[in-house]
Amino acid sequence: MEVLILRADPCTTGLTSLQQFDPRPLAMRNIVGYSDQFRSIWLNSSAQNTTVRQLYGPANIYGILNDHDHLE
Numbered sequence: 001m002e003v004l005i006l007r008a009d010p011c012t013t014g015l016t017s018l019q020q021f022d023p024r025p026l027a028m029r030n031i032v033g034y035s036d037q038f039r040s041i042w043l044n045s046s047a048q049n050t051t052v053r054q055l056y057g058p059a060n061i062y063g064i065l066n067d068h069d070h071l072e
Contacts, residue, residue, distance in 0.1 A: 022029055042052050 028034075039056060042050065043056060
């Protein structure tokens with residue numbers, strides 16, 4: 001097995017840091033509510049061992065128990 005080290009040349013890519021990297025097409029960037037929709041889709045999916053779930057912390061169990069109910 002051979003390991004390749006890939007380096008992005010800032011002169012050709014225009015990237016000076018990874019914070020600028022966005023693999024989405026230009027039409028899909030800066031959409032209002034995209035991050036909320038992305039989070040909702042992954043947290044509600046039935047897939048178990050996805051690495052994207054590590055981006056979000058666990059739910060606050062005490063907050064859920066003490067939350068009010070709008071129907072009461």
